[in-house]
Amino acid sequence: LTEAELDGIRAQFPILATEVHGHPLAYLDSAATAQKPLRVLDAERAFYAEANSAVHRGAHTLAADATERYEEARRTVAGHLGATEHEIVFTGNATEGLNLLATAIGHASTGRGAGADFPSHGLVEGDEIVVTELEHHANLIPWQELAARTGAILKVVPVDDDGVIEADAAADVITQRTRIVAFAHVSNATGRVSPLDALIAPARAVGALVVLDACQSAPHLELRPAELGVDAAVFSAHKVYGPNGIGVLWGRRELLDALPPHLYGGSAITTVTLEKAHFLPAPARFEPGTPRIAQAIGLAEALRFVDGIGLDRIAASEHALAARLHDGLAGMPGIRVLGGPGADGRVALASIDVDGVHAHDAGQVLDDLGIAVRVGHHCAQPLHRRLGLTASLRISAGVHTTPDEIDRALDAVSGIRSFFGVAGSAA
Numbered sequence: 001l002t003e004a005e006l007d008g009i010r011a012q013f014p015i016l017a018t019e020v021h022g023h024p025l026a027y028l029d030s031a032a033t034a035q036k037p038l039r040v041l042d043a044e045r046a047f048y049a050e051a052n053s054a055v056h057r058g059a060h061t062l063a064a065d066a067t068e069r070y071e072e073a074r075r076t077v078a079g080h081l082g083a084t085e086h087e088i089v090f091t092g093n094a095t096e097g098l099n100l101l102a103t104a105i106g107h108a109s110t111g112r113g114a115g116a117d118f119p120s121h122g123l124v125e126g127d128e129i130v131v132t133e134l135e136h137h138a139n140l141i142p143w144q145e146l147a148a149r150t151g152a153i154l155k156v157v158p159v160d161d162d163g164v165i166e167a168d169a170a171a172d173v174i175t176q177r178t179r180i181v182a183f184a185h186v187s188n189a190t191g192r193v194s195p196l197d198a199l200i201a202p203a204r205a206v207g208a209l210v211v212l213d214a215c216q217s218a219p220h221l222e223l224r225p226a227e228l229g230v231d232a233a234v235f236s237a238h239k240v241y242g243p244n245g246i247g248v249l250w251g252r253r254e255l256l257d258a259l260p261p262h263l264y265g266g267s268a269i270t271t272v273t274l275e276k277a278h279f280l281p282a283p284a285r286f287e288p289g290t291p292r293i294a295q296a297i298g299l300a301e302a303l304r305f306v307d308g309i310g311l312d313r314i315a316a317s318e319h320a321l322a323a324r325l326h327d328g329l330a331g332m333p334g335i336r337v338l339g340g341p342g343a344d345g346r347v348a349l350a351s352i353d354v355d356g357v358h359a360h361d362a363g364q365v366l367d368d369l370g371i372a373v374r375v376g377h378h379c380a381q382p383l384h385r386r387l388g389l390t391a392s393l394r395i396s397a398g399v400h401t402t403p404d405e406i407d408r409a410l411d412a413v414s415g416i417r418s419f420f421g422v423a424g425s426a427a
């Protein structure tokens, strides 16, 4: 991106004009949630102002307009992912998408209720679910619960001492009994792209379902889940410059058609008697109740914003930021980078441990300088435990991030240890 383009992009985000403690805000917490360009807010508002109505019901004109706008949003998401609209389920967020899959597979496993009608992906005792050691809790706990419910075994592809997935181990962890392999496309704690081939090829060889948590890739990399060879992928709109309250589950049509509903209610059924319900095909089967109409419209606008710039160009521009960030951190004494040093195979994100300083104290120093970062375990407690940490400080960039903002963060980080008088740090 040219400087003029970056200025033009920044001008679309009103919040970037905020001052914090007398400094211009440097928002370096996009991995937690992205800021929203005005056009996304306007798109949601326009729906409420012009077409607010319930969808998929009602004979009146507004209802038809609202339905068309909602389904148009679904087509936009499908186009963005290189998918068809039947493969797009709107969820509340990525967490709900992952729970949907695990819960639906759980229902299929019981052989009871609606699950009895969709048994094909049910698990039995001794089946295996594989995740990696660095997963976000949202891509761990639903599988723990599914394993507990079905007697399946949860197995883990480990990380090394730096927190990098041990790609070679995947082929041993995945066996003939493996039915599901679920992992993050990009780690929210290290920013590293996962070894896709090493995880997907052995999973496919044994016929396991491959579930991709694309939360941290969707804002930064082109995402074509079908081409990657996975069966399902989830992301949250709020990390891709879209609204809160909506996420996407993409699933291969054969998979979605073969799964029972995870929640029950209106709009998702064909006929209902007092004894039993019959369910619509996907995606309607997975969207019971009044859906998130304005949010879907806001998400579609966010994806048009991203596609208008081009994810390939966003990736190239952010890679330069990643290099600046990781080169800057690499030379700093007392700074350990989760996932090891280096910007290759990484988005513009770095989580660090500052020797002798708690992440929360370090984060406070940055906030005093107007720099917004995330501190804590980033919902990846097992990874932090493996690295002997309880918390880290995460710097993460977005499409509007400038090299100067990265430099401000680097300057601030380089002064933290002496600020707290850590022995051995420069005075």
Ligand code: PMP
Residues within 6 Å of the ligand: 031, 032, 093, 094, 095, 096, 136, 138, 139, 184, 186, 187, 188, 213, 215, 216, 236, 238, 379
């Ligand atoms: N997976 C990853 C890798 C994430 O970074 C996040 C968000 N921190 C989630 C899952 C969950 O996303 P959400 O909270 O929007 O459901």
